[in-house]
């Protein structure tokens with residue numbers, strides 16, 4: 001009996017991997033926690049305080065890693081469901097990184113398009129490249145719905161009113177100056193069509209300032225699943241609709 005090559009099992013595509021946000025942060029936190037616990041094992045004076053501090057730092061590292069590896073993915077599944085997409089929208093994700101939000105959106109857009117822009121900073125996300133994002137889109141089965149552009153979110157290369165939805169997850173705060181962050185928010189509104197939705201997840205003080213700058217929008221905490229170590233680094237969602 002001959003064996004047709006096409007009958008042999010095909011390698012399963014790997015699952016998307018979205019990397020670790022700001023990887024130096026949990027690495028430092030975890031190393032400090034481990035150092036405290038080691039010191040507690042060696043020195044009698046201050047042993048209890050060192051052990052408590054070390055345990056607290058390692059717990060925060062665990063919460064951070066949970067958020068970046070899976071918590072934020074669940075939160076965005078929920079928030080994109082709440083956005084009530086019809087499936088034919090053009091969606092833009094600012095600072096898309098390896099595509100955690102971009103690809104979750106693309107899954108909901110069988111007749112639409114999910115466009116990501118990024119400057120691909122490896123400090124802001126591990127393994128951050130356009131190739132990694134496109135490979136994740138392929139692994140998720142949505143390569144034909146996703147495109148990525150190398151572009152600065154403060155000067156978007158898109159026409160006015162050209163997207164139905166603009167998202168951004170933990171990216172605008174990475175823009176160094178307040179003035180440039182507001183420019184990113186203004187750019188998001190410029191490319192959004194009247195009646196289109198803006199969904200920006202960022203640390204609470206930032207999200208509050210973006211809303212004040214826009215003079216509109218609702219703010220909602222996204223819960224423990226989006227804590228970067230603890231509630232003091234929790235994430236808030238700004239939801240705004242562009243005026244008709």
Ligand SMILES: C[S@@+](CC[C@H](N)C(=O)[O-])C[C@H]1O[C@@H](n2cnc3c(N)ncnc32)[C@H](O)[C@@H]1O
Pocket residue numbers: 018021022094095096097098099100101117118119120121122124125128151152153154168169170171172174175
């Ligand atoms: C913490 S990562 C978040 C990535 C992705 N949104 C997520 O939630 O997984 C922040 C991203 O913003 C990008 N970024 C920072 N400044 C940017 C800018 N001025 N324009 C476009 N992207 C930028 C970084 O390269 C990085 O990919």
